[in-house]
Amino acid sequence: MACLFCHIVxxxxxAKKVFEDDQMLAFEDIHPQAPMHVLIIPKTHxxxxxxxxxxxxxxxxxxxxxxxxxxxxxxxxxxxxxTVINTNAQxxxxxxxxxxxxxxGRPLAWPPG
Ligand code: AMP
Ligand code: ZN
Numbered sequence: 285m286a287c288l289f290c291h292i293v294x295x296x297x298x299a300k301k302v303f304e305d306d307q308m309l310a311f312e313d314i315h316p317q318a319p320m321h322v323l324i325i326p327k328t329h330x331x332x333x334x335x336x337x338x339x340x341x342x343x344x345x346x347x348x349x350x351x352x353x354x355x356x357x358x359x360x361x362x363x364x365x366x367t368v369i370n371t372n373a374q375x376x377x378x379x380x381x382x383x384x385x386x387x388x389g390r391p392l393a394w395p396p397g
Pocket of ligand 1: 288299312314315369370377378
């Protein structure tokens with residue numbers, strides 16, 4: 285049984301896609317926490333940051349640059365935005381398929397709760 289985000293990659297669960305190529309998918313978060321709240325995921329299943337290997341180095345770099353491209357497209361690059369990857373329980377990870385949150389369009393408090 286594939287995980288929720290693997291189902292989104294396969295297309296068996298719908299998502300509002302923002303960007304897609306052969307290695308990653310970006311889509312709107314279903315419960316947006318800011319005017320821009322996009323999730324960027326690898327198409328291959330990686331559960332957490334703890335599970336990354338050297339083979340993923342280029343992929344993670346490309347995901348981060350895609351976050352910048354999406355923020356730029358939406359006009360949030362100069363004002364500022366946040367990229368977040370939650371890992372495991374204490375950080376609040378609820379979906380165990382690696383995903384980068386891209387949040388922007390309002391002031392974002394620091395430190396996070
Ligand atoms: P995290 O707490 O870091 O694991 O984030 C999981 C994120 O996935 C949350 O922001 C959820 O709102 C989002 N989410 C859960 N299910 C879906 C879905 N079907 N489509 C889009 N986003 C989702
Ligand atoms: Zn998955």
